[in-house]
Amino acid sequence: METIELTSALEQGKDTLEAIVKESGVQVTRCYQCGKCTGGCPVAFAMDKAPREIMRLLQLGLVEEALRSKTIWLCASCDTCSTRCPREVDIAKVMETLRIMAKKKGYITEKRMDLFHNLFLKSVETTGRVYEGGLVLGRNILGMQPFRDVHLGPSMFLKGKISPLPHIIKDNGEVKKIFANVRKRGGNV
């Protein structure tokens, strides 16, 4: 087991941690490590580090380790953790902040999640809403899992959940403007 030299870790992580606190508006020191977030997390089974452990890493200044975790990419932003937290720590918001920062730094530990996010946004930008068929197709082909969940396709098609052609909303220009604005402000979409 690797020993952490805490004094230097805290010093090194200081600036990044400050940025995270400022960006997310969440004071990570408030977490008292009760684990209520992790206990109720629906995707914790797939995570490499529990949400509580991410908070602990941040408290100790081990920001790099948090940024390189898979956890931040697997978080489904369902907000159960934030809703139940007895210390009113918005954990989901911290995950989002970490995700943005990781992407800027080029640490994408779950490529398919990033791919999903990109395709989702691309779809919204082009059609004004999500084109499910295209999203599934793109995700499976580019994610190199062409047959993933295909057995669900027919019944979803019959129930009208996915259609072969995209629906384009009436005034698509407005949505495009939103995207342009986000880019103008340095948004990475």
Added chain:
Amino acid sequence: MKRVGVFICHCGTNIAQAVDCEKVAQNAQAFPGVAFSTDYKYMCAEPGQDLIKKAISEHRLDRVVVASCSPRMHEPTFRKCLERAGLNPYLLEMANIREHCAWVHPDDKERATLKATELVRMAVAKVIQNEPLDRSTIPITKRALVIGGGIAGIQAALDIANAGHLVDIVEKEPSIGGRMAQIDKTFPTLDCSACILTPKMVEVANHPNVRLITYSEVEKVEGYVGNFEVTIRQKARSVDLSACTGCGLCTEKCPTKVPSEFEMEMMNRKAIYTPFPQAIPNKPVIDRENCRYFKTGKCGVCQKLCPAQAVDFTQEDQLVTERYGAIVVATGFDLFDDSVYGEYGYGRYKDVITGLHFERLVNASGPTMGKIKRPSDGQEPKNVVFIKCVGSRDEAKGKAYCSKTCCMYTAKHATLVREKIKDSNVYVFYMDVRTPGKGYEEFYTRTTDQYGAKYLRGRVSKIYEKGGKLIVRGEDTLLGRQIEIEADMVVLATAMVAKENAAELAQMIGFSYDQDNFYTEAHPKLAPVETHTAGVFLAGACQGPKDIPDSVAQASAAAVKVCGLLSKERMETEPTISIVNEAICAGCGMCVTVCPYKAIELKFIQERVDGKVINRRVASVNSGLCQGCGACTVACRSAALNLKHFTNEQILAEVDALCL
């Protein structure tokens, strides 16, 4: 010419690190009337007081200003010092250069020094105007009132009564005993709660100096230390206590069943009932809200059958007014409402219960005769999960504080489950285990080592039902993994909260409470049982979460304070009260309406005007009742009222000193 002495205190470094005390003393030398001025490290200590006394005689001082801390703490100290030096104690003035200056301006020494100088200048100006005042004395009513008949109230009453003073206990419920009567066993010794409580209940009930006023509430409190006038509402019991023999026939025959509050609604009681078998007085009461006679006018079975003819449907609430010298408030606590946690399902799942429910479930006289059976189907639970800090240490939905008792009672519950159900598994979800009491840590260690309770560090995230089991989900934070337990019963260690009407009572008596409605002690370390209101003391969990040993200790402490008060025949009163200048009083009566102590009334005086005798109406202050709040002096349009020691002239002298 007056000769004022000015004494600047460093308060160690408390004042000196923000204020240049030496310079303030130098500056003071130039103020009009100042004959002597100096500074010292600790003015309140023996050498500091000697310094003042010596200066008084050496420099023939007739007025003293001490610039130090708030007068709340040390004004009495310095007044006594002046008395010993032969000066009237009211010729002292204090300038608060600690709380009002040093502590609030720690970063700017120059300006803090300037402010301290100005505060001293004002005090000097006022002290020159001060008049010598004499204290008078008033008689003390030698009877104490204890509000609340739980273990704290009982202990306080017993100690006061054993010291030879009269004491009344006012209890809201039909019986004394309080929460402790509901509890099964007590930590850390596991002796039975009733076995140690009921002898005390009997003792207090039979004590010649104690009067029990049960099923009653305090309705109004007037007066002040030594002479409180308390109005008590004795609720209609519908049973004549002097005639009733407590045979129980009425309860047996009563046709109406109501969920029992004492049994946490896990068992029924009748509409005419005694709350529990060892109740004192062991005589029934009619719950008028549920009684068939009071609801429909028909029935009256109890009255017809009562051999002593004690049932009286015509009884009405009675208001009695009594005088007391001191009051002990021991009103106890309530439980937090766990249903705010949707994720725990309290109220939705029958087998998710509170610790107090569990106490009744293990109690030999409880709904299951002491056999642990889960409420839903009466089966013996094999896997029992305890969750600590439910409602406590939770700023989001509960209370920020630690309820202090849950760590120990949960360890006790875990032990009891393992003792009574041999093949059971006990899991305790905790965040910290806090056992700072005598024998407490050893008890907790036994719970894990000897009784094999499994302690899991983490806060439970969710409880849901699956196949007749309660699935408890959380994280073992020491392992960093999600865990699930299939439980048969879940016990929530529920937070202790202040009584629902705690704030109301505090406002009625006139003392302070905190943001959680727990009563505030006068000083957290040095006056833990006093309130800021003289003559009102605190005991038990109404002041903050407390276990039985702490409540009893605090009750005895409060009793000593009461005895100290009641052991005197007369009490000195402050001379800082209002006086009326009858010559300019217009008799408008404005002061009468604003006086919170009902100390002012109007009277007629005879006067000669132009040779004729006329009767004129003027205000008159009752010196025994006036508390010197000054409300009347502000309300008086003709400035006929003045507060001694804070006269209009004295206050103006201060303002002039600062502004002119």
